[in-house]
Amino acid sequence: MAGAKSEFIAWDRTLHPAAFTPTYKTSVLRSPRHALLSLHNSLSEVTGPVFGHNEIGLLDNDLIRNYAKSGDPIGERIIVHGRVLDEMGRPVPKTLVEFWQANAAGRYRHKKDTYLAPIDPNFGGCGRTITDENGYYYFRTVKPGPYPWRNYINSWRPAHIHFSVFGSGFVQRLITQMYFEGDPLIPICPIVNVIPDKAAVDRLIAPLDMNEQVPMDSLCYRFDIVLRGSRSTLFENRLEGN
Amino acid sequence: MPQELHYLKQTASQTAGPYVHIGLAPHAAGFDIFQNNFSNVLAGAGTRGERIVIEGRVFDGTGTPVRDALVEIWQANSFGRYNHPADTQDKELDPEFRGWGRAAADFNTGVYTFDTVKPGPVIGRHGRPMAPHVSVWVVARGINIGLNTRMYFADETAANGADPVLNLIELESRRKTLLAARSERDGKVVYTFDIHLQGDQETVFFDV
Numbered sequence: 001m002a003g004a005k006s007e008f009i010a011w012d013r014t015l016h017p018a019a020f021t022p023t024y025k026t027s028v029l030r031s032p033r034h035a036l037l038s039l040h041n042s043l044s045e046v047t048g049p050v051f052g053h054n055e056i057g058l059l060d061n062d063l064i065r066n067y068a069k070s071g072d073p074i075g076e077r078i079i080v081h082g083r084v085l086d087e088m089g090r091p092v093p094k095t096l097v098e099f100w101q102a103n104a105a106g107r108y109r110h111k112k113d114t115y116l117a118p119i120d121p122n123f124g125g126c127g128r129t130i131t132d133e134n135g136y137y138y139f140r141t142v143k144p145g146p147y148p149w150r151n152y153i154n155s156w157r158p159a160h161i162h163f164s165v166f167g168s169g170f171v172q173r174l175i176t177q178m179y180f181e182g183d184p185l186i187p188i189c190p191i192v193n194v195i196p197d198k199a200a201v202d203r204l205i206a207p208l209d210m211n212e213q214v215p216m217d218s219l220c221y222r223f224d225i226v227l228r229g230s231r232s233t234l235f236e237n238r239l240e241g242n
Numbered sequence: 243m244p245q246e247l248h249y250l251k252q253t254a255s256q257t258a259g260p261y262v263h264i265g266l267a268p269h270a271a272g273f274d275i276f277q278n279n280f281s282n283v284l285a286g287a288g289t290r291g292e293r294i295v296i297e298g299r300v301f302d303g304t305g306t307p308v309r310d311a312l313v314e315i316w317q318a319n320s321f322g323r324y325n326h327p328a329d330t331q332d333k334e335l336d337p338e339f340r341g342w343g344r345a346a347a348d349f350n351t352g353v354y355t356f357d358t359v360k361p362g363p364v365i366g367r368h369g370r371p372m373a374p375h376v377s378v379w380v381v382a383r384g385i386n387i388g389l390n391t392r393m394y395f396a397d398e399t400a401a402n403g404a405d406p407v408l409n410l411i412e413l414e415s416r417r418k419t420l421l422a423a424r425s426e427r428d429g430k431v432v433y434t435f436d437i438h439l440q441g442d443q444e445t446v447f448f449d450v
């Protein structure tokens with residue numbers, strides 16, 4: 001594992017949202033007021049859980065089939081694919097990627113979701129996969145719908161897919177959301193707009209990828225994810241021992 | 243113009259949202275989809291070390307439990323070694339212990355729980371031992387970027403006193419926000435670790 005024993009490059013706070021973002025109202029009471037304490041990495045930070053292919057089922061990356069009861073779910077059939085890389089451009093191989101989303105009508109299969117749009121009996125809305133040697137992943141699903149939520153009297157989330165990624169060290173752990181090219185709800189979403197950098201928002205928007213469509217079957221979107229990189233150990237600052 | 247640095251930019255974090263359970267803990271969301279589910283049980287029948295339960299709640303700035311929080315932990319085994327290729331300490335690996343778990347808070351009480359073993363001490367930077375600890379990561383609706391902290395064991399007084407990370411916390415009164423108290427219940431050892439996102443007892447979180 002390249003650089004696995006060296007420290008991670010710091011979170012780039014110019015790209016990530018702050019904790020306290022009053023226009024996303026729920027953050028107000030759920031954000032620390034003290035400054036975060038900066039910590040050099042030790043073994044506790046550069047290590048993290050390793051997952052095996054045997055832990056993942058064959059249909060886990062197929063949201064069209066993994067909860068199908070009486071037929072396929074309703075919606076636009078799409079493939080989402082891309083690579084998990086680090087800042088140096090190195091692939092992040094064999095890492096767990098998990099994803100979840102609303103159905104084509106914008107409704108989640110969740111006991112706390114009460115939106116009036118219907119549950120799709122054939123759609124669970126979650127999946128997972130492990131990246132290959134080149135950091136590549138893919139899954140099949142239907143395009144999620146936008147949905148309303150209470151931030152202002154009525155706010156709308158753009159269509160999105162939630163992603164959770166591990167990396168090789170526990171402090172690379174990342175949760176983010178993927179949006180779809182051309183969605184007019186993106187620039188007016190209070191959750192998108194906590195990101196302080198326009199280019200960083202653009203990097204969450206997956207372009208339509210006509211090269212990888214499946215003819216007469218599915219459209220395709222491309223979404224690459226970049227985790228924190230780790231420093232080269234040219235002049236090693238020892239994390240352990242002597 | 244100097245040469246360009248061809249580094250990539252980090253993907254921005256976004257909140258896990260209220261429905262994080264669908265993706266990371268579908269049983270909590272109310273349905274069954276995967277054959278193998280990741281869970282809050284880290285220790286199996288063959289795991290070596292002292293069995294413990296870690297439990298607590300995550301509180302917001304008003305002191306209300308965050309009932310939709312999701313907590314993950316990462317820890318060394320009972321010998322003080324991580325199950326990861328980067329840990330080459332000369333200590334035993336325990337094949338029955340990965341050291342990672344995930345727990346959704348209870349929707350009614352806000353309580354999260356882990357069944358695990360107490361980790362051994364791990365060597366820190368410059369060869370300084372760190373007191374036994376568990377790395378903790380918290381996400382929820384309203385948390386824009388996952389929060390990292392550490393749980394230490396309150397009864398490890400001497401080791402905690404020498405721990406390089408606890409000693410970085412300038413305000414001594416804040417160090418105790420990372421200490422979990424030990425108690426016993428129904429014959430089980432329980433360490434209670436409440437996490438305060440904000441307020442008088444705000445937990446120390448790390449930029450790490």
Ligand SMILES: [Fe+2]
Pocket residue numbers: 102157160162259261
């Ligand atoms: Fe969502």
